[in-house]
Amino acid sequence: MDDLIVSSTSDGYLYVVSNAGCADKISVYLETEAEQYRMKGHDVQLENVCNGLIAVQGPEMSKVLQPAVNIDLTKLPFMTTSLATVFNVKDCRVSRCGYTGEDGVEISIPAEETANVVEKLLQSTDANVKLAGLGARDTLRLEAGLCLYGNDIDETTTPIEATLAWTVGKRRRHPDATFPGANIILEQLKHKTAKKRVGFMSKGAPARAGTTVLDSSGERAVGKITSGCPSPSLNCNIAMGYIETPLMKRGTKVQFEIRKKLVDAEVVKMPFVPCNYYFAK
DSSP states (O other): OOSEEEEEOTTSSEEEEEOGGGHHHHHHHHHHHHHHHHHTTOOOOOOOOOOEEEEEESTTHHHHHGGGBSSOGGGOOTTOEEEEEETTEEEEEEESOOSSSSSEEEEEEOGGGHHHHHHHHHTOSSSOOOOOOHHHHHHHHHHTTOOOBTTTBOTTOOTTTTTOGGGSOGGGOSTTOOSTTHHHHHHHHHSOOSEEEEEEEEOSSOOOTTOEEEOTTSSSEEEEEEEEEEETTTTEEEEEEEEEGGGOSTTOEEEEEETTEEEEEEEEOSOSSOOOOOOOO
């Protein structure tokens, strides 16, 4: 079950935000699980809510949003959530998260009010608010080392291969675990996987998804790029992808095959640019 965020609210329910492309299969999975719990005598209900969702991202997010909401944003740290009224629109949910590596929020808004809230944000005099396209967002998320579902992770990869073992909590790592994929994931936690997701830096032509990664001699294929672009922040090319586990060490020299030419590259630490998430003191 890929690409969603589950928030445990203080109101006795879980709030799930799904990737739109995965929503149908996730709904089926959740309803199936809910039915199993109901058969055991538990009171579990699933409600589908089709709200609008916008992301307000950047270091001046609080300056723009605080005058418009009825909650104290200084008390809303990274990866927490709260119901709120936004520009007098009730029943919004503000979550301190995002897909840029910067401080920011995602706001779930009743669908009929979403455009209204966006227009008021764009009219802000507290900071320069602009619409950002998918290209700009993709550059930011890659600089932050964040995965794109369908490129860097999908149903054929595991959290262990994707260097996301931290998403598998300690209480789920017992031998009798039954979460989806447990038999494969628990085995991979014990033993090394054949491949790992890593970051790369290079000069010259930028690597894109699908680019072949070769060893330093340029003679043997050892991996594949899943995302890549020029980095405006670093003035070099960055990429992420999967490489044979023995070659995942930082500083390992590799080559990319781009348009039938070899380009020098190196395995580096991610994130490429430090993240600026807000953690309340």
